[in-house]
Amino acid sequence: MSREKSWKEIAPAGVCSKSSVGFMTGDWKTYTPVRDLEKCTLCLTCVMFCPDGAIRWRPDLGKIEFDYEFCKGCGICANECPTKAIKMSLEQE
Amino acid sequence: MTKAMNQQRTALNGDEAVAYAAKQSDVDVVAAFPITPQTIIVEKFSEYVANGEVQTEFVCTESEHSALAACLAASATGARTFTASASAGLALMHEMLFVASGCRAPIVMAIANRALSAPLNIHGDQSDSMAERDSGWVQIYVENAQEAYDSIIQAFRIAEDVGVSLPVIVGLDGFTLSHTLENVTVLSDDDALKFVGTRQLPNVLTHEGKSVPFKLDPENPMTMGPIALTNYYFEFKRQQEEAMKNALEMIQKVNVEYAELTGRSYGNGLVEPYRLEDAEVAVVCVGSTSGTLKTIVDALRQDGVKAGLLRLRTFRPLPVEALRSALQNVKALAVMDKSMSFGGNGGAVYHEVRHVLYDAEAHPAVVNYIYGLGGRDSSPRELRRVYEDLLRILKSGRVEKQITYLGLRE
């Protein structure tokens, strides 16, 4: 982590200087989502419901990508998947 | 030789003078809520808007708290904003005053200084804005309607200077100034507009890594008003203090520039000494009572008394050096306070002047006179007694009463 800046260096009025995509929340999780790709119908429900935007539809790759760097392991995706293609597991990825 | 050739002499009361100055300053947004004795400001401004005399969005908010919030948001969007309040209205804004200065929004606000409840009192004293002295706003107090007009125009320049970027309060005594008709010389619209100019925005580095003008703009997204935890908050506050230091310079600079334009200046912008160079007894006063005191000083001088007055025009930032330098020869000093700091052993101005003089070379006797609370008038005879008390201190070398309540029925 870089040294914190002095009062002379930071922008006035608290204008934020970094995007939060630089702050990985993935280490919060206890359970991790494990996918059974054969059951996935690409309905994109998990993409819509993830509170952290950690599940992304990649049109260039034609698949859904799980970003474990941001996944907090809440289990919403597993709970809502209509084909039960996602299971929450204690094992780390 | 003044640069402004077509100034006009007209009759305005303090509130009207303020509204007129705001009218000429190309204000973008006014969000305000009426409260005695500021009402004439918002009413006059509403007339200008209704008659198409200004290009300003006038938002009649449902409270003063929302008024300042709306001004702050408008200012954050890049607009030049103006508002006015007094007493309970200013008190209601209290939370937002700190937010506005923390967000470095150069809002200009006229305060028609009025007593705070309870009991309810609509008349003039300075408790309202004195109670906000920690809020990070520049505070300038005027002596008459002319100065109210001049100071509002100056305030935009002071506030918007990139090194300052702080909101500014211009205080005028309620009813005494706000509602009293005076001769006011006003600039032409063109000259006033040229003096205030267009609002220049400082550049800030955003989370996108770009250095862009400090405003809410979909082209250059930025996040304003974040939560800063224990590891950052302190640094932002230090920045505000630096801005106050810059304001000291800017106020003086603007005073000089304005004098070149109009022929009118107010001391050095920070303090206005009156017959103070060789004065042995002097009074420090904020606001309109200074006018009465000047007359008394003249009368005393006629009687051979070395009397003087220091009108403290800029209260925040506190002009430490200017105060020390102006008061260096005074031997007995009375500080007038048109407000109280309960349980504080004297009023705000007294505390501040006294502490400034603590480290000065000479140590005059400094006493406090609390006066005019709730709009109680102080007669010239009562005010002259202040100087008589000072002369007695000078003669005896002793202070009998540190704090006097002038005009109070004991």
Added chain:
Amino acid sequence: MTNVSQEWKFTSKEIAEKPDLFLSGHRACAGCGPATVLRLIMKATRGPTIVTEATGCMEVVSSIYPYTSWALPWLHTAFETAAANASGIEAALKVMRKKGRAKDEHVDIIALAGDGGTYDIGLQALSGAVERGHDFLFVLYDNEGYMNTGIQRSGGTPMGAATTTTPAGKVIPGKVEAKKPIAEIMLAHDMEYVATASAYYWRDLLTKVRKGLEVEGPAFLHVFAPCPRGWRSDPAKTLEYSKLAVESCVFPVWEAVNGKRTLSTPSKLIALAPKKKKPVDEYLEGQGRFRHLFTPQNKHVLDEIQRLTDERWERLLEKCVEP
């Protein structure tokens, strides 16, 4: 008057491909309902947008200096002020456009607030801004309590819920008062568009956000957003609860265009087939904040919740018209 009857058509893929404007890396709890709601709302933006937010969970988790989760211009000032801020931004842009200091294009303004910043401390500013007719969309993300400060009761907390200021005690079993009908209050302001939505029905939510943005004037959207931390519920079930709330008629979804109110499909299905209406117990039982109600001495509260839910549902049906 704006024509808000145009339906915005979109596919899941189109929405999924739109880049998030509420970014990952925010510090919301795992399973946070409001976070999902905010992500979805941002997907419904249509052009240049400015967001102003009241103090609360979503504000704090998304703006911990120096990090920001906002990919668009965003301002926070105080708890009460979301609607007052929106008023100021709108006024500023109006004037600056006229004076040539802002681009001559429409900018959507969204004021975001939790139930604290809407029902209670923010109500005055909201009512004032709506009365003045500013062009903005006010979105309430309702997690039914002052969650950010540690789960205290708000005007939006439902009857019977245990919060830290309405604890389930020996003498008083949780919050006594019913949930303030905030959408009804906003409807009484004669606004062009007032709607309720629940995150589970995300298509409905997106459509309503877009409609609200299209209104030329104030619009109000009340979104149900479960909080697993404050409700003591399973974080995985956040969206499930936002579905159960609609299915049990605890939180019906509807929209009112110029005062004409219609049920939205999820609630309409229940109106048409009343047997589909689930008993409130099914919605309440997994939530720790209602656990104390499932005891003999507090059963009367459960009954009262069911009665009140039914009464409000019946009243709603009376007020709705066919689309």
